[in-house]
Amino acid sequence: MTWLREQAAGGTALDRVFGLRPNAYARFTELLDALPAGGVDESTLDACHARIDALLRFEPDPTTALDLDDAQRAAVGYAEQYALDPHGLRDSDFEALHDHFTDAQLATLTLAVAMYDALARFSVALEV
Template identity: 35%
Template sequence: MNIDIPEGKDPIGYVWGEMVPGIGTAAAAMSLAVYQHTTLGLREFEAARLRIAQINGCLFCLDWRTERDGRKVEDDFPDAVTRWRTTDALDDRARLAAEYAERYALDHHGLDEEFWSRMAAHYSQVEIVELTMSIGAWLAFGRLNRVLGLDAMCVLPKI
């Protein structure tokens, strides 16, 4: 871990809540809002989230599976997300979500008109904004946890 945590303190609670409460508490609320208020389907949500987790290398995020109404994506879904270009396991929306997450994280200047035409054919403008905010949150907070070495200790509260 790259941050000193006092004995007996929860690393996530300490870093996110106690060290910078004016920022960390708001960041935690944003992170939870992505899960609590999403209107996106589970598969496209998880395709984007997992692709960012794969890029960030966040151990917790790679292991986490979002659950909705007692359902989670299948066990081999992360492998399909890794192979989003060639797999038949993703529908068009999930494939685009994985592609968007990857390009957002690695080549946001390369999001061209052809890409946006495909997005507009499969997502409403509201969904595009929601997906964009979600990807931004996962990129920032997953990377923060990975860089600081918190990802091996991260536990999200029940939502």
């Protein structure tokens, strides 16, 4: 339950909090909805989202129970390092990512991971 003293109308906790800035929330939702069209399969994006959300909430890694292939594991590893410490990413990490993803797909994956990181931090901070 958020610590904010006002909430917007809405069906979810995020609707009620982010909905206090309806235009920004609408644009954010449009961006999230557009991500699967960027050439990375939705299950990979979902796994990255779940991993980052759990990281910020100090919850167990939900992706360990998933049957992920090598590309998906590489994407989740990238998401984890990106959220925790992007300075820790090395040229060799990107060489490995390129075994599975094109530059265009890595652009999508990076934008997705960034937005999942932003959403998780926003949600934890405001207790959404």
